[in-house]
Amino acid sequence: MNKKNNFISYGPDDTFNFGVELSSKFKNGDIIGLIGNLAAGKTTFVKGFLKGLNYKYEVTSPTFTLVNEYEAKNKVIHIDFYREPNIKRWNNIGFSDIINDNAIIIIEWADLLLDLLPENTYKIYFEHDLKNKRKIYIK
Ligand SMILES: Nc1ncnc2c1ncn2[C@@H]1O[C@H](COP(=O)(O)OP(=O)(O)OP(=O)(O)O)[C@@H](O)[C@H]1O
Numbered sequence: 001m002n003k004k005n006n007f008i009s010y011g012p013d014d015t016f017n018f019g020v021e022l023s024s025k026f027k028n029g030d031i032i033g034l035i036g037n038l039a040a041g042k043t044t045f046v047k048g049f050l051k052g053l054n055y056k057y058e059v060t061s062p063t064f065t066l067v068n069e070y071e072a073k074n075k076v077i078h079i080d081f082y083r084e085p086n087i088k089r090w091n092n093i094g095f096s097d098i099i100n101d102n103a104i105i106i107i108e109w110a111d112l113l114l115d116l117l118p119e120n121t122y123k124i125y126f127e128h129d130l131k132n133k134r135k136i137y138i139k
């Protein structure tokens with residue numbers, strides 16, 4: 001990562017390894033929103049992130065489950081807003097309780113429901129560049 005918190009990924013392995021690297025920088029209670037289009041690398045990043053926290057099992061996209069939980073070195077709750085952009089449904093399933101768990105919370109498609117995110121949410125942007133190139137930056 002350079003001084004501007006920009007990272008250039010030239011393939012899935014780079015994005016995965018960036019996730020591994022970043023996993024050590026977060027603690028329980030942190031909320032991370034991942035923002036970027038289809039196939040921008042959000043889930044690939046989360047897979048690396050969990051690898052960095054010594055998680056040994058398969059990590060899958062919560063596209064359909066909406067919420068996945070992993071007991072890794074830290075507990076990680078992996079959420080995806082893509083298929084449920086209705087804020088009422090998230091409130092009904094207890095979104096605020098879910099994110100107040102003592103865990104690291106990672107949310108794909110966080111930009112779809114910015115109103116649900118606490119102010120201190122970290123945001124990581126994934127930009128699809130050329131075929132296998134992605135720009136990733138943290139705000
Ligand atoms: N530099 C790169 N980083 C990450 N993935 C890449 C890169 N280059 C190509 N790919 C490919 O792009 C796809 C990224 O898929 P991934 O599931 O991580 O995206 P996503 O952002 O989670 O998408 P979705 O919005 O569908 O959840 C994979 O098929 C991967 O092989």
Ligand SMILES: [Mg+2]
Nearest residue numbers: 042043061108
């Ligand atoms: Mg995904």
